[in-house]
Amino acid sequence: MEQAEIGLxxxxxxxSNLSLNIAEKGNRIAVFxxxxxxxxxxxxxxGDLQKQIIPCETLEEFVAAIRPPRPIIIMxxxxxPVDQQMELLRPYLSAGDIMIDAGNANFRDTMRRFDHLKDSGLTFIGMGVSGGEEGARHGPSIMVGGKEESWKRVENVLTSISAKFNGDPCVAWLGENGAGHFVKTIHNGIEYADMQMIAEIYGILRDGLGMSAAEIGEVFDKWNNGRLNSYLIEISATVLKAADPISGKPMVDLIVDAAGQKGTGKWSVxxxxxxxxAATAIEAAVAGRILSSQKSEREAxxxxxxxxxIADLPSDKAAFINDLENALLxxxxxxxxxxxxxxxxxSxxxxxxxxxxxxxxxxxAxxxxxSQFLDxxxxxxxxxxxxANLIVTPAFAQMVKDTDGALRRVVSFAALSGLPAPALASALSYFDAYRRARGTxxxxxxxxDFFGAHGFDRIDGVDKHHGPWGSGLGEFA
Structure with missing residues (x-):
């Protein structure tokens, strides 16, 4: 029997979805x-993909079914559980074989696993996979960390299964050991912030402007045809317009407002x-989820x-909705x-x-x-x-200048109305602090220096690093 190119x-x-994706793209795969x-x-x-799949019921059979050096995805x-699976697998492996953790791993665990294997002849890949169930089946974004020779062994398979943006594969080797999983962690932190900001804008439209879920969905639909074109805006519009098949009410209005999290957002913070x-918007998003989970306390x-x-609404509702779009950007x-x-x-x-x-x-992709934004x-x-920072590049500096006023107006309205907008407000404070040459x-x-004699630098360059705070304190006492 022809050996598999990769195992899972x-x-x-x-x-299951990743395995079917691998098989569908013409790669023979062993599964266990x-x-x-x-x-x-x-x-x-x-179905028809059976001819590309080798089902195995023992680890010995599974390893024997894969062409050496054997790349094995652990999902x-x-x-x-990953450490336990690696130890069960090791006795069947040979020098050069590659264990690939494709889960949402803490990059520090990935680095530890690299160190654990460094003298074993085996190697490791920490692989971030984004796209959820649909992405795994039809094309995810893949972030690879490990030795470059390990990447070369799996490059063809991973390139074939990845998402494509105008034909460009959304997969890359990003560096040694934990690089791939670190980038995936920060991806998820940005995702937290993006979702939180969308939810904050939804809250202003719902509670500030009194709009229905379906009406807000139409607004998001419109935005998805402009600068905010993205997967998250698209699905937000979809869920806002969906009706509960039982009651006929907007589905989103029947969902308990307590968000879950699996840890990657917290790790990014x-x-x-x-x-x-400073990652204040991401920190605010993580804190927002924590506060959302305290449902009974919030009710009390x-x-x-x-x-x-609610503060006085702007006289021009359409202009304010445009402000909301720009504030979100x-x-x-x-x-x-x-x-x-x-x-x-x-890095x-x-x-x-x-x-x-x-x-x-x-x-x-x-x-x-x-999103379009990533291009x-x-x-x-x-x-x-x-x-030094994305916001000082010419294109983004101009975007910040163009949208600063809108963000300021939206955060002000939210604050005056008691509508929580922690991520949007944190982004505004970040801009204000980053661009102010002399802060506080x-x-x-x-x-x-007063309470701990920690010292300071002077703007005039004088070589005195403590203040005249009182008897026995500082260089001036």
Whole structure:
């Protein structure tokens, strides 16, 4: 029997869809699941793709079915289950074989696994996959981290299954060890911010302007034909216009307003802080989900405090809706700028040499944050890949100037009306702090010196680094 080009362990929804995608693109694949019945069912429902699939019921049979050096995708729950599966697999592998974690792994776990295998003759790929179930089946965005020779072994298969943007495959090798999973983590952090800002705009339209779900869906539909064209705006319009088949009411109005999260957004915030990079919009989005989960506390608080009166509506409703569109674009710029700044810092810290234009390029299709906007980011980073911040590139600087007033007006209306807009407000504060040459941290430095003698630098260059705060304190005492 002809050997498979690649193997996959874990036939849940994502693993099954990715396997079918691999087979459909003409690649022979061996599959294994810890429960043989799941493997049999998967194979039975594979239809015409069965000829490209080798179903295996033991790890020994599975490994033998793959052409060496064997690339094996592990698509199971992140964390300890991956380590356990790797240890079960290792006795059957040979030098040069490649274990590929394609789950939402913490990049630090990926780096640890690389170190664990470094003297074993085996190697590892940490592979971020974005696009959800649909992307896995028909073409995801794929972010690969590992040794370049490992990437070369799987490049043809991964290129064939990836999403395509105008024929350009949305897959790339991004660097050593944890690079792929780190980029996927930041992708998810940006996704959190993007979704939160869309929800904040929805809240202003619903609670501030009194619009119905279907009416808001029509607004989003219109925006999706302009600068905000994106997968998230598209699906937001779709869900807002959908009716519940049971009651006939708008489906979105029947959903409990408590958002879940799986950890990648939190990791992106932690790593931003570890790198010393301000990612305020992403932080606000994570905090927004946490607050949303405190449903009973919020209900009790509303009984105590009530809700503020909605501020006077602008006389020109159409103009204000246009402001909302531009405010969302401005907030989006802030979130992406922060995410790319975090990646740039990590690239320097871990010596990954992350290719920023390539990252933007492979996010243009397949992934959850795919949008027209990413084509503009690709262009900006291609012209200046080492720019300090996305918002100072000529194209985005102009966009910020064009949308700044709208963001300011929208955040002001939300604040006066008691409508929460933490991510949009954080993006606005980020712009204001980033572009102000003289801020207020001089007072913080004075405070730190007063209570802890931490010292400070002077604007006149005088070689005195403590203040005259009192007897026995500082160089002037």
């Amino acid at each position: 362990i874990g036939l849940g929804v994502m693993g 699941n810890r429960t043989p019945e799941a493997t049999r069912q998967f194979y039975a429902h594979a 199971i729950k992140a964390g300890d 932690i790593e931003a802080q570890n790198m010393g990079v 608080a509303e009984k105590i405090f009530g809700l503020p009166k 401005a907030g989006k710029i802030g979130a992406y700028a922060q995410g790319f700044a975090v990646m740039a810092a990590a 320097a810290e871990y010596k990954w040499n992350l290719p920023m234009p390539t990252i933007a390029r492979i996010w243009r 397949g992934c959850i944050i795919r 503009e980011i690709t262009s900006a980073f291609t012209k200046d890949p080492d720019v 941290a001089n007072l913080i430095q004075a405070q730190r």
